[in-house]
Amino acid sequence: MATRNRTLLFRKYRNSLRSVRAPLSSSSLTGTRSGVGPVIEMASTSLLNPNRSYAPVSTTEDPGNSSAITVGLPPAWVDVSEEISVNIQRARTKMAELGKAHAKALMPSFGDGKEDQHNIESLTQEITFLLKKSEKQLQRLSAAGPSEDSNVRKNVQRSLATDLQLLSMELRKKQSTYLKRLRQQKEDGVDLEMNLSRNRYRPDEDDFGDMLNENQMSKIKKSEEVSVEREKEIQQVVESVNDLAQIMKDLSTLVIDQGTIVDRIDYNIENVGTTVEDGLKQLQKAERTQRHGGMVKCASVLVILCFIMLLLLILKEIFV
Amino acid sequence: MVLVTSVRDYINRMLQDISGMKVLILDSETVSNVSIVYSQSELLQKEVFLVEMIDSISVSKESMSHLKAVYFIRPTSENIQKLRYQLAHPRFGEYHLFFSNLLKDTQIHILADSDEQEVVQQVQEYYADFVAGDPYHFTLNMASNHLYMIPAVVDPSGLQRFSDRVVDGIAAVFLALKRRPVIRYQRTSDTAKRIAQETAKLMYQHESALFDFRRTESSPLLLVIDRRDDPVTPLLNQWTYQAMVHELIGLQDNKVDLKAIGSLPKDQQVEVVLSSEQDAFFKSNMYENFGDIGMNIKRMVDDFQQVAKSNQNIQTVEDMARFVDNYPEYKKMQGNVSKHVTLVTEMSKLVEARKLMMVSQTEQDLACNGGQGAAYEAVTNLLNNESVSDIDRLRLVMLYALRYEKENPVQLMQLFNKLASRSPKYKPGLVQFLLKQAGVEKRTGDLFGNRDLLNIARNMARGLKGVENVYTQHQPLLFQTMESITRGRLRDVDYPFVGDHFQQGRPQEVVIFMVGGTTYEESRSVALQNATNSGIRFILGGSAVLNSKRFLKDLEEAQRISRSGSHMV
Numbered sequence: 001m002a003t004r005n006r007t008l009l010f011r012k013y014r015n016s017l018r019s020v021r022a023p024l025s026s027s028s029l030t031g032t033r034s035g036v037g038p039v040i041e042m043a044s045t046s047l048l049n050p051n052r053s054y055a056p057v058s059t060t061e062d063p064g065n066s067s068a069i070t071v072g073l074p075p076a077w078v079d080v081s082e083e084i085s086v087n088i089q090r091a092r093t094k095m096a097e098l099g100k101a102h103a104k105a106l107m108p109s110f111g112d113g114k115e116d117q118h119n120i121e122s123l124t125q126e127i128t129f130l131l132k133k134s135e136k137q138l139q140r141l142s143a144a145g146p147s148e149d150s151n152v153r154k155n156v157q158r159s160l161a162t163d164l165q166l167l168s169m170e171l172r173k174k175q176s177t178y179l180k181r182l183r184q185q186k187e188d189g190v191d192l193e194m195n196l197s198r199n200r201y202r203p204d205e206d207d208f209g210d211m212l213n214e215n216q217m218s219k220i221k222k223s224e225e226v227s228v229e230r231e232k233e234i235q236q237v238v239e240s241v242n243d244l245a246q247i248m249k250d251l252s253t254l255v256i257d258q259g260t261i262v263d264r265i266d267y268n269i270e271n272v273g274t275t276v277e278d279g280l281k282q283l284q285k286a287e288r289t290q291r292h293g294g295m296v297k298c299a300s301v302l303v304i305l306c307f308i309m310l311l312l313l314i315l316k317e318i319f320v
Numbered sequence: 321m322v323l324v325t326s327v328r329d330y331i332n333r334m335l336q337d338i339s340g341m342k343v344l345i346l347d348s349e350t351v352s353n354v355s356i357v358y359s360q361s362e363l364l365q366k367e368v369f370l371v372e373m374i375d376s377i378s379v380s381k382e383s384m385s386h387l388k389a390v391y392f393i394r395p396t397s398e399n400i401q402k403l404r405y406q407l408a409h410p411r412f413g414e415y416h417l418f419f420s421n422l423l424k425d426t427q428i429h430i431l432a433d434s435d436e437q438e439v440v441q442q443v444q445e446y447y448a449d450f451v452a453g454d455p456y457h458f459t460l461n462m463a464s465n466h467l468y469m470i471p472a473v474v475d476p477s478g479l480q481r482f483s484d485r486v487v488d489g490i491a492a493v494f495l496a497l498k499r500r501p502v503i504r505y506q507r508t509s510d511t512a513k514r515i516a517q518e519t520a521k522l523m524y525q526h527e528s529a530l531f532d533f534r535r536t537e538s539s540p541l542l543l544v545i546d547r548r549d550d551p552v553t554p555l556l557n558q559w560t561y562q563a564m565v566h567e568l569i570g571l572q573d574n575k576v577d578l579k580a581i582g583s584l585p586k587d588q589q590v591e592v593v594l595s596s597e598q599d600a601f602f603k604s605n606m607y608e609n610f611g612d613i614g615m616n617i618k619r620m621v622d623d624f625q626q627v628a629k630s631n632q633n634i635q636t637v638e639d640m641a642r643f644v645d646n647y648p649e650y651k652k653m654q655g656n657v658s659k660h661v662t663l664v665t666e667m668s669k670l671v672e673a674r675k676l677m678m679v680s681q682t683e684q685d686l687a688c689n690g691g692q693g694a695a696y697e698a699v700t701n702l703l704n705n706e707s708v709s710d711i712d713r714l715r716l717v718m719l720y721a722l723r724y725e726k727e728n729p730v731q732l733m734q735l736f737n738k739l740a741s742r743s744p745k746y747k748p749g750l751v752q753f754l755l756k757q758a759g760v761e762k763r764t765g766d767l768f769g770n771r772d773l774l775n776i777a778r779n780m781a782r783g784l785k786g787v788e789n790v791y792t793q794h795q796p797l798l799f800q801t802m803e804s805i806t807r808g809r810l811r812d813v814d815y816p817f818v819g820d821h822f823q824q825g826r827p828q829e830v831v832i833f834m835v836g837g838t839t840y841e842e843s844r845s846v847a848l849q850n851a852t853n854s855g856i857r858f859i860l861g862g863s864a865v866l867n868s869k870r871f872l873k874d875l876e877e878a879q880r881i882s883r884s885g886s887h888m889v
Contacts, residue, residue, distance in 0.1 A: 001496045003445060005443075009428055018438075074341075155369040256361045259598040259656075260593065263360050264575065267575075267591065
């Protein structure tokens with residue numbers, strides 16, 4: 001596809017016009033520059049890009065850099081959004097670690113495997129905590145009132161909500177596959193035990209108690225312990241699954257459904273227009289009701305009454 | 321695909337090199353260009369957190385200097401003026417200007433003059449100046465489409481504006497495709513001739529360097545034709561999904577506004593999106609006829625009900641977890657199913673209320689089969705029928721008049737009178753105006769297949785063989801044009817070349833531009849033709865996308881202007 005760059009021509013014109021203008025208004029030029037507000041020089045910023053590292057907005061780069069861009073100080077909520085994105089990034093790296101830990105725990109090992117379990121538990125808890133925290137912070141990003149800034153905030157919220165939702169879905173998938181494999185292993189283990197005990201055991205149910213010797217008892221006890229442990233693990237995983245379900249539910253209101261009308265740019269622009277208009281109407285209505293409000297009427301009636309009383313008093317004094 | 325991908329590529333390139341939070345500023349035309357190919361969620365991924373129109377952006381006084389502004393607008397004088405003001409009072413940190421068509425040097429000068437604070441970082445021309453609704457179909461969404469019917473003497477400036485916009489749009493398409501075509505036009509249309517010549521001037525003289533692309537073995541062909549050569553297609557009622565939705569309800573930028581139908585409950589009065597790119601069901605059904613769509617929708621509903629039933633059967637924690645996992649998919653499926661079911665239900669209701677099955681059968685007979693006497697009877701019966709609406713009556717009389725213009729003028733007059741007496745809102749003389757614009761003397765192509773012996777024979781053979789579906793038997797004239805091009809038999813007499821260009825052999829890419837607008841029936845024709853892999857790729861474009869309502873509105877507008885024009889003269 002063809003494009004044409006007109007920047008050079010534009011710059012040429014701009015420079016020649018600037019030299020024409022410069023002798024007349026050199027002082028006012030610098031005046032307007034500094035009048036923009038607190039200004040921070042920086043080379044480049046990548047605020048919420050998930051693929052690159054999160055460089056905070058307020059780094060001061062070398063001000064003498066000729067390619068530096070002056071950008072005004074962003075509003076406070078940008079810090080909140082930055083924090084959320086940093087948390088999301090952290091959660092991502094931890095998810096990778098969790099994946100590895102899951103794989104390691106599922107491999108048959110001679111040891112107890114308790115430290116693996118502990119590792120998985122702590123990782124999962126950390127990730128869930130990060131996601132929950134991010135979600136709470138996300139709610140703080142909402143702003144009241146229709147304004148351009150609130151639209152930007154809403155869109156930033158949506159973008160972060162989508163990232164969060166994807167992450168939590170990934171986590172759930174990982175957990176459910178781990179759960180499934182755990183269950184399989186547990187069943188295999190119990191089956192194995194059952195088969196072993198069945199082989200040495202005559203199908204005579206009356207002699208149940210006599211037939212069990214000590215060996216078999218200890219074996220059964222051990223398999224019971226193992227299954228109890230596995231139950232506990234499964235329970236924990238299920239708990240975190242439920243936590244994540246809650247997060248998903250809250251996020252689903254924020255995330256855009258792709259392919260629907262809400263995902264259309266022109267629909268969003270029109271709606272902004274109407275919400276701004278609606279907001280204006282609401283404000284006007286509020287103003288009107290306030291003016292015609294009961295309180296105002298009451299107060300004005302009372303004031304008038306006071307004046308009348310005062311007048312009557314004066315008249316009384318005059319004529320008496 | 322190629323049109324949609326080029327616009328998407330342009331937008332991607334605009335946004336990818338600018339880091340940080342951005343605001344995208346569009347004008348009333350580019351908002352359609354962008355919205356139809358790019359979604360809001362994709363914009364969010366590119367860190368565009370605000371989208372504004374260039375009109376409303378000067379109203380607010382908030383300074384948002386932490387945002388970088390990306391402008392994508394048409395280089396019209398109004399936009400340049402607005403931009404001047406905004407550059408002089410900049411609200412954003414940086415300004416990146418992208419224009420959808422060629423800038424004049426004077427315009428660049430004006431902008432450079434107002435950029436006192438030097439906030440503009442780049443000025444580029446990215447030629448996405450058309451609305452790419454479907455893979456092989458684009459439109460220019462022009463509001464004053466009717467101007468093509470008015471002769472130059474009546475409104476010269478209006479026609480100039482129309483012609484300029486069309487030339488800009490065609491130029492943008494070829495720049496996006498990186499090709500320079502050989503240009504042919506329909507001899508009998510002055511508007512088409514003018515547009516073809518001005519396009520040639522632009523591509524071969526004024527901006528010859530810009531259009532000087534690598535030559536391929538055969539140059540592509542640009543064919544500029546006039547809507548009035550085939551006035552029948554926009555008047556017919558449609559029975560294939562996309563065309564039917566546009567005809568009965570209205571499809572604008574791939575959106576359907578269900579609020580127009582008064583009979584829906586409040587919560588369903590929304591807009592829905594019908595895009596072949598995003599909706600797999602629509603993609604496979606958009607060219608199917610109404611009966612097949614019904615069956616396919618029923619199948620979709622059954623599948624969905626099965627999924628819903630399994631979702632209700634939640635017994636263990638695992639089931640719960642699986643349900644929550646699959647919930648987004650489930651919600652999407654549910655939304656899609658309800659959208660198509662609503663559309664088809666509403667269309668069925670409209671078909672029932674307007675008795676369109678009956679009306680359309682007569683329409684198709686008028687368009688495809690012969691027999692003046694029988695046609696007259698049928699039209700008269702429908703005119704007498706109370707439940708046929710005014711617009712349908714008007715269409716029937718128009719179709720009859722177009723076909724039997726010269727046969728039996730007495731009966732034709734009777735029909736005119738009957739129409740005028742039965743339809744109070746009918747603008748008198750509209751049918752005659754149509755005949756003046758698009759009558760048998762004005763047309764080049766063999767619209768009814770009754771001029772050329774070969775066509776007559778073909779028609780007879782078709783009549784004997786019988787048709788699969790009475791309601792979709794009509795083939796737009798465009799189909800014959802495409803066949804002629806494929807066989808290399810497009811007559812020079814009817815479609816001359818501009819200037820001294822000639823074509824050796826068959827072109828491999830053909831862009832057909834229909835001045836006055838295209839229809840979805842024609843876009844379907846093009847898509848089906850491309851699917852046959854004949855070695856030629858066709859792209860269709862027009863100044864608007866017509867349905868019968870729009871076509872009639874354009875006719876009325878043109879008639880009104882001609883009348884007032886003739887009073888002035």
